[in-house]
Amino acid sequence: MKDIFRIIEIIKKKIEDNYADDVAIFAYYGSYATGHQDELSDLDFFFIPKSDRGRELNIQFIIDGIGFDLFPIPWERIARIAALEQPLTAVITKSVVVYSATDNDLTKFNSIKEKLDRLFHKDNSEYLLVRATEYINSAIVNLYNIETHSDLSAAKIESEKLLSSVLLATALINNTYFSRTIGMSVQESLKLEFLPADYESLVFKIIESNSIAEIVESSRTLIKNTRLLVLEKKNVYCRHRTI
DSSP: OOOTHHHHHHHHHHHHHHOTTTEEEEEEESHHHHTOOOTTOOEEEEEEESSTGGGGGOEEEEETTEEEEEEEOOHHHHHHHHTTSSSOHHHHHTOEEEEESSHHHHHHHHHHHHHHHHHTSGGGHHHHHHHHHHHHHHHHHHHHHHHTOOOHHHHHHHHHHHHHHHHHHHHHHTTOOOSSOGGGHHHHHTTOSOOOTTHHHHHHHHHHOOOHHHHHHHHHHHHHHHHHHHHHHHHHHHHHHHO
């Protein structure tokens, strides 16, 4: 496909002609927004609906082997992402707005985007550690679920959720977030400055193991080491405050 952005223009025209009162924001994100796309990259975009009718715009399709997924993110979910309650930070911060219904809609979205950018400043490190702790607590719930499963497939699904929580916690410990999907974030996480002890080996044991017992043991150790890293960072900031 020679001009992949032609798809964006087609969808934008459809919104302008048929959903002008029903869609607040239409934007794309991911590799095309950051300029890191290759011939295998999908084009990722989303919209913020203003009405129930606007949600009908949700579509998925494939053209010339390239996947397209246009999905709604309501303002309420945008607010949860901005509060770091959901792991889609890059969808907002690394997005390019193609269409906005009104100047107010665009201003509202950009203000949330700017708030997120400021949130990852070093001055907010302690707040990010609080959020990291919440993700670790979620991982503990996932660990309990793995321990109670006798079915390997179910345990593997739960271990993916656990790893997602640990990955997000680790990013927050480093005052950052992942620019790609969680499935692609393991390699990205290995480049972070601060990692829990034995991070890489434990993560890949959890991913590759077909033993529930080994997954449980590795997960328990990974959670413990991640909690220790959070405590270590908290102690650093406490010492700085007393100096």
